[in-house]
Amino acid sequence: MPRIDLNRLFIGGLYALSGAAAIVWLAQVESFPLTLTWPVFAAAFVYFHWQSVEVNDRLLASPSVMVILTAAVVFGPGQAMLGTAVMAALGAINPADIRRRRIFQLFANFGQLVLSAVMGSWLVELTLPASIAPATMTTVALASAIGAVGYGVVNICLVIAGIRLALRRQNVWPWSGMARLIPSNLIMGFLGGLLGATMVLVGPVTLPLILVVFFVGHLSMDSYARLREAQLDTLAGFTKALEAKDPYTAGHTERVAYFSQLIGVEMGFKGADLERIRVAALIHDIGKLAIPSDLLRKQGRLTTDEYDLMQDHAHMVEEVLGEVEFLRPMLEIASGHHSHFDGAGYGGSGHTEGERPGIEARVLAVADAFDAMTSTRPYRKALTQKYALAELKDKAGTQFDPHCVEALEAALERTGEVYGSTVIESDEVARKIAERNVNFEAPAPEPLVAEDTSDGRTASRG
Incomplete structure (x- = not known):
């Protein structure tokens, strides 16, 4: 039986409790978005988060942040934080972590995703215009972009802190590239704001088109990841040839x-x-x-x-x-x-x-x-x-x-x-x-x- 690392278990538990506490508190101050769109957005977030691809060394990417920000705009003030926090909580329960008994990753990801989603949605609620109209779509997109940056910053800080505390590593340069995701988060947040505003103005009939946009984003990242993997395989082939010689x-x-x-x-x-x-x-x-x-x-x-x-x-x-x-x-x-x-x-x-x-x-x-x-x-x-x-x-x-x-x-x-x-x-x-x-x-x-x-x-x- 593998030895349990109590320090990692403690840090992971702390992250999970923080995420759970945030959801419990939000349940007291916000209402849950009881609409047919919530399960669709939740399913999209879970799918794309589980399908994250490696675009650089230990750097995973997916359009899940765009899903979160689109949903935050659609849910609006008073519902966005709670609705997206529960979406993030579901996404954190990854079958791969359960199957491999990676308890620390499961707990840490739960807290990390929930708190990141709460920050992103809070910024959206804070900066959204009083009403969404064709004339305010740019403002909505900017509010969503700000939320995406907040999501990314919290996510990075929690990952680095978790590595330092749980793994006792001061050298975190393998994860230093995470900050490079901020510009892409900004773009996805802006696009998510436009998609959310469109859905608010036109209605649920736009949902299939929104899902297509999400999927196109995923395909582009997946294509890049496959190209990178092929390049790494090429490097490995040359290295193996040299080692054989x-x-x-x-x-x-x-x-x-x-x-x-x-x-x-x-x-x-x-x-x-x-x-x-x-x-x-x-x-x-x-x-x-x-x-x-x-x-x-x-x-x-x-x-x-x-x-x-x-x-x-x-x-x-x-x-x-x-x-x-x-x-x-x-x-x-x-x-x-x-x-x-x-x-x-x-x-x-x-x-x-x-x-x-x-x-x-x-x-x-x-x-x-x-x-x-x-x-x-x-x-x-x-x-x-x-x-x-x-x-x-x-x-x-x-x-x-x-x-x-x-x-x-x-x-x-x-x-x-x-x-x-x-x-x-x-x-x-x-x-x-x-x-x-x-x-x-x-x-x-x-x-x-x-x-x-x-x-x-x-x-x-x-």
């Missing part, structure tokens, strides 16, 4: 993506910027598909000729993925992850000799180097996190952007996460252990930083 890279790209986002959040990056860095990190080593397997898996030091060949992977990513249209904006970042802060290094279009690379490439360079040093490779065992950070700081200002290095150290300290070996603090020792194929300790989460070649250049195999 070089097993030591397994998990490397995902970790580099994670570290890149940690740095980005610490430096103030938001939704779209974080997503761009994440995708660039996932493809940054795809150019290694064009590198001979025996070279990728070599246990000893690279010769000068081998090192020159290994460098090709930084620009080969553009040749391998150049025809994949949705990846083109990220190719310059990926091809510049070996470009140095001082303009040295190497790469593709993301590198210009003597010029400082873009900020995204500088972030990716630090993330790649850190994971490279704290992970086991064919030619060297993993090093400690302390060693890796010291190496990054030693080369800050030349190979690496000092601000990116500081951001990574601050993020790791804030999250309390530790990577790499627990004992190996010497690059030379780590290499000798690997060359002798000694199982000194279990592999940790991979290397990059500087080994000196015969002509004094900086060599990195990340």
Whole structure:
């Protein structure tokens, strides 16, 4: 039997009680909309909420907010808050959560949806004109748009608070993109206001048309989600192909993506910027598909000729993925992850000799180097996190952007996460252990930083 997390149960229960208390209080101050339209709107909200689609990492979207705001306008002052709160309560009872016994999600979603609906409808009641007429339709739409923003803000705040309190996570950047839904909420709220006003003026005969609009909104989101899923599958296919060729890279790209986002959040990056860095990190080593397997898996030091060949992977990513249209904006970042802060290094279009690379490439360079040093490779065992950070700081200002290095150290300290070996603090020792194929300790989460070649250049195999 799974262990019950009492903290999560308490926070979820608190959310659920808050939602239930809001409905009970509203039942005392408002009347319930006893019309045939209420069950239609309720069914639409429940369906579209249950059919929410992922439009970005952990970012679910549906036209349910448009349903809520349309209903709020139709119900009007004195009924809107109670009517939409009960609709939201029904939508929160998701069979998937019940089937998987996700009690926290069930309770938290109940409170979150009810309180969001109450806020949205309260703003509608507060800002609706005294009467709905053709001349006031724009005002009604604006009132509904304001309600949609209120709905979205409360929803975001409750989700972030729930994650922090129930999951004890200070790092909430995976959910930071939720704010990007506010503009779409604004548009759906405005449209919902127009639909609601039309129904008030013309009557229930417009209900089928309103439902069609809701469904078209859902189809557009679903189409985008399917396209995104196909793109992610494409990325996963390239990653699997690389891991099949070089097993030591397994998990490397995902970790580099994670570290890149940690740095980005610490430096103030938001939704779209974080997503761009994440995708660039996932493809940054795809150019290694064009590198001979025996070279990728070599246990000893690279010769000068081998090192020159290994460098090709930084620009080969553009040749391998150049025809994949949705990846083109990220190719310059990926091809510049070996470009140095001082303009040295190497790469593709993301590198210009003597010029400082873009900020995204500088972030990716630090993330790649850190994971490279704290992970086991064919030619060297993993090093400690302390060693890796010291190496990054030693080369800050030349190979690496000092601000990116500081951001990574601050993020790791804030999250309390530790990577790499627990004992190996010497690059030379780590290499000798690997060359002798000694199982000194279990592999940790991979290397990059500087080994000196015969002509004094900086060599990195990340």
